[in-house]
Amino acid sequence: MSSNPQVCGVPENILSLLSIPANREALRRASHDPTHAESFTRFSKAWKPIKQLLQPLDSSFEHLVTIHDGQVHDPLGAGSYVFQKSLISATIHQLGLPELPLSSGHEDNPLLPTTLIVHTGAQPNNSPHAGTLVVFFKTFLIAQHIRMHYDKILEEGRLSALEVQWIHNFTVKVQLNLVDTAPDNAKTPKPGADGIHYQRSLRSGDLFPSLLPDYKEVMALAAEAVGGKVPYEIKTQTNLLRMTSIPKIIEEIVKNREVIGKTLSPETGKLAMRAACSKDGCGLAEKHGLHNKYLTLPDGTVVISFVCSERNHGRHEISTANPEEVARLEFNTPLRNLVRTLAYGLDTNESRTVARGKGGGEVRVHMRVTGMDYAGTYSEQLLWRPLCLLPFKIDPPVILYAPLIVDWAGSKLSKSLYVKDSAYKYLEEQNMSYLLSYGKMKEAGKDPMVLFELVNGWVQEPKKMFRSYSIEYLHQCFSKQT
Numbered sequence: 366m367s368s369n370p371q372v373c374g375v376p377e378n379i380l381s382l383l384s385i386p387a388n389r390e391a392l393r394r395a396s397h398d399p400t401h402a403e404s405f406t407r408f409s410k411a412w413k414p415i416k417q418l419l420q421p422l423d424s425s426f427e428h429l430v431t432i433h434d435g436q437v438h439d440p441l442g443a444g445s446y447v448f449q450k451s452l453i454s455a456t457i458h459q460l461g462l463p464e465l466p467l468s469s470g471h472e473d474n475p476l477l478p479t480t481l482i483v484h485t486g487a488q489p490n491n492s493p494h495a496g497t498l499v500v501f502f503k504t505f506l507i508a509q510h511i512r513m514h515y516d517k518i519l520e521e522g523r524l525s526a527l528e529v530q531w532i533h534n535f536t537v538k539v540q541l542n543l544v545d546t547a548p549d550n551a552k553t554p555k556p557g558a559d560g561i562h563y564q565r566s567l568r569s570g571d572l573f574p575s576l577l578p579d580y581k582e583v584m585a586l587a588a589e590a591v592g593g594k595v596p597y598e599i600k601t602q603t604n605l606l607r608m609t610s611i612p613k614i615i616e617e618i619v620k621n622r623e624v625i626g627k628t629l630s631p632e633t634g635k636l637a638m639r640a641a642c643s644k645d646g647c648g649l650a651e652k653h654g655l656h657n658k659y660l661t662l663p664d665g666t667v668v669i670s671f672v673c674s675e676r677n678h679g680r681h682e683i684s685t686a687n688p689e690e691v692a693r694l695e696f697n698t699p700l701r702n703l704v705r706t707l708a709y710g711l712d713t714n715e716s717r718t719v720a721r722g723k724g725g726g727e728v729r730v731h732m733r734v735t736g737m738d739y740a741g742t743y744s745e746q747l748l749w750r751p752l753c754l755l756p757f758k759i760d761p762p763v764i765l766y767a768p769l770i771v772d773w774a775g776s777k778l779s780k781s782l783y784v785k786d787s788a789y790k791y792l793e794e795q796n797m798s799y800l801l802s803y804g805k806m807k808e809a810g811k812d813p814m815v816l817f818e819l820v821n822g823w824v825q826e827p828k829k830m831f832r833s834y835s836i837e838y839l840h841q842c843f844s845k846q847t
C-alpha cells in the first residue's frame with residue numbers, strides 16, 4: 366500500500382475528513398459564510414491535506430492561495446476615529462451651513478437661502494466599474510444624509526419660525542462633472558518626429574456619447590435609491606469653464622506659472638493647459654503645454670498661444686477676454702482640480718457676500734466626493750499647496766473620499782488596464798468580471814443595490830469609510846445575495 370493512498374486522485378486523509386458529516390457541513394457553511402468561526406476552524410483542518418495535494422503539482426502555486434478567518438476589522442485611527450460618530454454634523458460645520466437650532470448669542474446670524482451642491486466626477490472612457498459606482502452612491506448618500514439631518518431637527522420641533530423656513534427652502538443637489546476633456550486614446554496619435562505629444566479629447570469623438578447612457582443609468586439608479594428626493598444634474602467641462610470666475614483664475618495661474626507649473630507638473634515644470642486645434646477639423650491639442658506662449662495685456666487679460674505642428678497648422682490662440690474661447694480650454698488632472706476648486710470656492714464665498722448685501726440672493730455651497738486615490742500626498746501637494754500660494758479668498762474646500770476598491774495586492778482596480786492590457790484574467794475565470802463594468806454587471810444579472818447598501822452602511826458607520834475594500838470582499842457581498 367502507498368504511503369499516500371488516493372482514490373480518484375483524492376488523498377485518503379481528505380476523504381476521511383469529508384466522510385464526517387460535521388466536516389462536510391462546516392465546508393458548506395464556510396463557503397456560504399466564511400465569517401462563521403466554527404466552520405472556519407474545521408475548514409482549516411480540512412485545508413491542510415488539500416494543500417499537500419497541491420504541492421506535488423507545483424509548489425509555486427501555494428503562494429496564490431490565501432486562507433483567512435473571514436473576520437472584518439474596522440480599527441479606529443486618524444479619520445475613522447475622529448469622524449466615527451459625527452461625519453455628517455462635522456461636514457455641515459465645515460461647509461458653514463447653519464447649525465440649528467442657533468445657539469444663544471448667534472440668533473441674529475442671517476439665515477441665508479442656500480443650495481448645497483455635492484459634486485462628483487468621472488472620466489467617461491469606459492462603462493463605470495464598481496469603484497465608480499461606490500463614489501456615485503456615496504455622493505448621493507452624503508447629500509441624502511445632510512438633508513435628513515435637517516429634517517430630523519425639524520421633527521424635534523425646537524426651532525424658530527425663521528429656522529423652520531430656512532430648512533424648508535434649503536436645497537441639496539448632486540452634480541456629476543464628466544471630464545470629457547480627458548484623452549480619447551483610440552484617437553490620440555503617437556508622438557511625431559518632433560517628439561511632441563498631442564491628444565484628442567473624449568468630447569471630439571464618438572466614444573463619449575456611446576458611454577453616456579451607462580452613466581445616466583447609474584445616476585438615475587442612485588437617485589432612486591435615496592428616495593428620489595435628491596435632484597441631480599450631469600455637466601461637462603464646458604459648464605465649469607463658463608463660470609464667471611474662470612478668466613481671472615486662469616490669469617492668476619498664468620501669472621504664477623513658474624511655481625504652479627513646477628508644483629503641478631514636476632516632470633515638465635510647465636502648465637498643462639491646452640486647447641484643440643480648430644483648423645480643418647484637426648482637434649489635436651498639445652498634451653503637456655510645453656510650447657505654450659503666454660502674453661499678459663495691460664488690462665490683465667491673458668492671451669495663450671498653442672502650437673499644432675502635427676499637421677503644420679502653426680499656432681492658434683485663446684484670450685481670457687473671450688468667454689467662448691475660455692470654454693474651449695482643457696487641463697491635465699491636477700490643474701483641472703485646482704481650477705475647479707478655486708471656481709467653486711470663489712462661488713461659495715462670493716454668493717455669500719452678495720446674499721448678505723442689501724439685494725439678498727442665494728448662497729451656493731459646494732463640496733466634493735471623490736475616490737481615495739486623490740487623498741493624501743496628491744491632495745496636500747497638488748491642491749492645498751497651490752491654494753495657499755495663490756491670492757484668492759475662498760472658503761476652504763470640503764472633500765470627502767470614498768474607499769478605493771482594490772485587487773488582491775491592494776492595487777486600485779483599473780478598468781483601463783483591463784481594456785488595454787487584458788489584465789484581471791483571474792477575475793473572469795472566477796465570474797467576477799462584473800465588478801469591472803456596469804455593463805457586465807447588468808449582463809451577469811448582479812444587482813448594483815448590493816453596492817449601494819454596502820456604501821450606505823459606511824455612511825451610517827463612518828469608521829468603515831477610511832480604508833480600502835478588496836474586490837474579493839465585494840464579490841462576497843454579492844454572493845450572500847444569491
Ligand SMILES: [Zn+2]
Nearest residue numbers: 642647673678
Ligand atoms: Zn491642427
